[in-house]
Amino acid sequence: MDNRHFKLKRSFLSHAFQFFIFAVLMTLLYQLLPVVLWAICFILGLVVYVLFFRKTLKITSLEYLDGSDWNLQLINRPVQRVQISHILDHQAYIVVYFLHARAKPIVIWRDQLPFKQWKSLKVLAKML
Numbered sequence: 001m002d003n004r005h006f007k008l009k010r011s012f013l014s015h016a017f018q019f020f021i022f023a024v025l026m027t028l029l030y031q032l033l034p035v036v037l038w039a040i041c042f043i044l045g046l047v048v049y050v051l052f053f054r055k056t057l058k059i060t061s062l063e064y065l066d067g068s069d070w071n072l073q074l075i076n077r078p079v080q081r082v083q084i085s086h087i088l089d090h091q092a093y094i095v096v097y098f099l100h101a102r103a104k105p106i107v108i109w110r111d112q113l114p115f116k117q118w119k120s121l122k123v124l125a126k127m128l
Contacts, residue, residue: 006062006064006117008112069081
């Protein structure tokens with residue numbers, strides 16, 4: 001497989017991270033609020049998760065072309081040619097920002113790629 005073509009899988013780490021933050025927040029609120037208010041906050045948190053956080057871009061592949069040009073493949077959509085403005089490496093995940101305002105930034109988690117491709121993407125992130 002070419003080291004410039006990244007096929008992304010579903011990420012378990014992103015769901016685990018979101019669940020961990022939610023669990024910590026609910027534990028703190030449970031200690032601070034009465035049970036009825038805590039239950040309302042719990043239900044409100046679940047509703048916010050379903051309405052906003054589940055609506056992420058379903059990216060299947062990302063292919064490096066040249067310079068800042070990349071091909072981006074989304075599920076059930078044609079391939080888009082995008083230009084990267086900058087890439088932030090946060091060790092567990094990489095955030096990719098695009099030049100066009102209509103293209104939302106994407107987050108690529110460590111478990112979405114094999115180790116060799118992850119290292120290759122980190123090297124490309126440093127080069128850009």
